[in-house]
Amino acid sequence: NAGVTQTPKFRVLKTGQSMTLLCAQDMNHEYMYWYRQDPGMGLRLIHYSVGEGTTAKGEVPDGYNVSRLKKQNFLLGLESAAPSQTSVYFCASSATGLINEQFFGPGTRLTVL
């Protein structure tokens, strides 16, 4: 049982380049999330999904797009990367039911030059 996995682990982009971060979970969770972590700011929610084919904006969605074509996968896209998007990105998943905790992936460290 791998839990939540993220690809890639590290990436360096130049300003204006695009990329996609992949998140996969094998726990059959309905809910999935993308966060960014910046020093002193905790985790901030970018986008989330409550089921296959559905997505919604979180706290800081600008500059990002997401897709959830399959229940087990949640993709985060940067169409035109900016230095302000330099961060560590975490994916998480959760079962339905308010009492359930979120399970996190190991993170992707992204640097935009």
Added chain:
Amino acid sequence: AQSVAQPEDQVNVAEGNPLTVKCTYSVSGNPYLFWYVQYPNRGLQFLLKYITGDNLVKGSYGFEAEFNKSQTSFHLKKPSALVSDSALYFCAVRDWRNAGNMLTFGGGTRLMVKP
């Protein structure tokens, strides 16, 4: 809107001493509260949660947390700290009306346990 405050950026404690990491929250409805730990270059790991019932919640690695509704606090505690407890700790809150099980996180507190 819900929010979480962790007033201390860093907490220093000697090994064997008790530790407390503070968390206060603001939420409109009944709160669901969580603590997570992050070790260097790793994702967040769930420690414990408060949903309802007993105000003292026990979790992983000997940690516990005390829910105080009147003070809107959910402080993380451990009777005897270990050097291996050194990590970044996050408190998070969920409003019971929250569709999608979203969490709002505090800014994190770095715990340093010295031998």
